[in-house]
Amino acid sequence: MGVMRIGHASIKVMDMAAAIKHYENVIGMKVVHTDAQGNVYLKCWDEWDKFSLILTPADSAGLNHVAYKVQHDSDLEQLKASIEAHGIKTEMLAAGALPFVGRMLKFHLPSGHEMRLFQQKELVGTDVGSTNPDPWPDGLKGAGAHWLDHCLLMCPLDPEKGINTVADNCKFMTQAMGFHLSEQAVVGPNGAIQLAAFLFCGGKPHDIAFVGAPTAGLHHVSFFLDSWADILKAGDVMAKNRVKIDVAPTRHGITRGETIYFFDPSGNRNETFAGLGYLAQPDRPVTTWTEDSLGRGIFYHQGAVTESFTTVYT
Known part of the structure; x- marks a missing residue:
């Protein structure tokens, strides 16, 4: 069985017109479909599947689900058995339950987030x-x-009650x-509490991440x-469009990526991310960041974390 990569994210937005303008004019995506329920589907130029982002109209912001693509249709049955063997209920959605997508395996992570798998x-x-092909398209x-790269999910963590859904x-x-x-x-006495985890299924440093x-x-x-120069240009684009920036251009220690964090009009946080960092392989030793160096791990240059980065999420 094999999960290959992230397939799409479905997020809630409160002002669809403003959201479309943001994801088109700031991120550079294009609308490919609007369904009868008013959900809007978008893709980036370097993606070959029909869409990678779904915007759904709602009264609040946040995540509906995140979906990952598997290599073979038979992987869905194998993963269904594996997931249920770990005590998690699953539901197989019929082909067409989501436009342009075959059957999907739906379930919830221990943290409560909805995840789907499709082939x-x-x-x-x-x-x-x-x-x-040319290296990039005109217009x-x-x-x-280039593409939707990953997502980071906030997960309930309360060590005093023995709750750690990151772990x-x-x-x-x-x-x-x-x-x-x-x-x-890791934090706490002897680093006993796993505060954040970065996981991969392909060759890049992370395809999904969890933080307490x-x-x-x-x-x-x-x-x-592509690059640090593109990150800086993205910052200019955000400034021109009066986008609310959470963290100005900088580098992560974790994954070694170059980054800007900012918000869409509904308050969903976005990131522009550049740099492979390193080639992730199953036999690569796990990199661990300890509590005393956590600031450098998250924002390597300033060595400290702004309060909004950990307290504001949807």
Whole structure:
């Protein structure tokens, strides 16, 4: 069985027109479909599946679900058995339950977040095609993000009550779904509490991440850019569009990525992320960040974490 990569994220927005303008003009996505319920589907130029982001109209912001693509249709049955063997209920959604997508395996992580797995989604190709392609297409808007890269989920953590769904999610994802732990942050006496976990299923440092918080939620969805120069340009795009920036251009210690954090009009946090960092492999030793160096791990340059970064999420 094999989970290959992130497939899409479905998030809630309170002002659809403002959200579309943001994801088109700031991120650089394009609208590919609007369904009868008013949900809007978008893709980045370097993605070959039909869409990678769904915006759904709602009264509050946050995550509906995050979906990952598996390699073979038979993987869905194997993963269903593996997930249920870990005590988690699943539901198989029929093909077409989500437009352009084949059947999906739906379940909830120990943290309560909804996750889906699928194998088939309509293939439309990248904007430069697959035959003698140019390195990038004409007419890119905004930051010109290549693809939806990963998401970070906030997970209930209360050591006094023995609750740590960061560790629960990490154990589940590695044992039941075949993900691998690349980096972690530990706190408390002797580093006994796993505060954050970064996991991968392909070759990049992380395809999903979990961080402890009082309640479950969405911290951010991240979009990939090529380089530090593209990160700086993205910052200019955000300034021109009067976007609320949470963390100005900087580098992570964790994953070594280059980053900007900012908010869409509904308050969902976005990230533009650049740099492979390193080639993640199953036999690579896990990188551990201790409590005394956690600030450098998150924001390497300033060595400290702004309060909003850990307390504001949807």
